[in-house]
Amino acid sequence: AQSVTQPDIHITVSEGASLELRCNYSYGATPYLFWYVQSPGQGLQLLLKYFSGDTLVQGIKGFEAEFKRSQSSFNLRKPSVHWSDAAEYFCAVAQGFSGGYNKLIFGAGTRLAVHP
Amino acid sequence: NAGVTQTPKFQVLKTGQSMTLQCAQDMNHNSMYWYRQDPGMGLRLIYYSASEGTTDKGEVPNGYNVSRLNKREFSLRLESAAPSQTSVYFCASILPTGHTDTQYFGPGTRLTVL
Numbered sequence: 001a002q003s004v005t006q007p008d009i010h011i012t013v014s015e016g017a018s019l020e021l022r023c024n025y026s027y028g029a030t031p032y033l034f035w036y037v038q039s040p041g042q043g044l045q046l047l048l049k050y051f052s053g054d055t056l057v058q059g060i061k062g063f064e065a066e067f068k069r070s071q072s073s074f075n076l077r078k079p080s081v082h083w084s085d086a087a088e089y090f091c092a093v094a095q096g097f098s099g100g101y102n103k104l105i106f107g108a109g110t111r112l113a114v115h116p
Numbered sequence: 117n118a119g120v121t122q123t124p125k126f127q128v129l130k131t132g133q134s135m136t137l138q139c140a141q142d143m144n145h146n147s148m149y150w151y152r153q154d155p156g157m158g159l160r161l162i163y164y165s166a167s168e169g170t171t172d173k174g175e176v177p178n179g180y181n182v183s184r185l186n187k188r189e190f191s192l193r194l195e196s197a198a199p200s201q202t203s204v205y206f207c208a209s210i211l212p213t214g215h216t217d218t219q220y221f222g223p224g225t226r227l228t229v230l
């Protein structure tokens with residue numbers, strides 16, 4: 001069965017520092033992978049997604065993620081964190097089919113706090 | 117273009133009461149979803165509707181029913197609410213037509229069952 005693990009429940013970084021949020025997935029075939037961000041009291045917003053091709057994916061707000069098949073990982077990175085990046089981040093995996101995909105499996109989330 | 121809308125935003129129920137959460141999307145999407153979000157557990161899929169006229173169980177369907185009223189609307193019903201159903205509920209939708217599709221989420225409904 002598909003699953004997603006986000007090992008870090010809570011991370012605190014200083015503003016301007018670099019950030020890496022970890023995500024490991026379990027899925028037999030090539031997965032579709034996503035990172036979503038949720039600000040307090042808000043719905044989820046897509047940061048970036050990986051379907052195929054280049055394993056380094058660029059997203060919105062200066063985020064990027066790298067797909068590493070050998071490590072079953074899809075870690076999210078940002079070179080310099082801003083205070084507005086404080087939020088909860090979710091990694092998700094989907095099973096693809098010829099017409100797209102139907103279901104997303106989410107990780108438990110990583111809550112990011114940013115110190116000034 | 118409002119995207120995905122959900123009503124109500126907040127609701128408090130007593131154990132045993134029933135209610136329906138409403139979701140609508142104006143993006144002409146085929147597939148719609150209901151998730152619940154609980155602390156430390158991420159989002160878990162309750163039910164989904166791949167296309168108008170079809171519904172399927174997700175990971176945690178017990179205690180819920182759904183109706184895909186038309187292409188735009190997908191409702192979630194709690195027939196007899198229980199404290200374990202206290203959660204934040206999100207509706208989402210997607211086209212899908214190909215491998216670049218994205219799920220769009222509504223703002224959520226915060227439900228408390230006393």
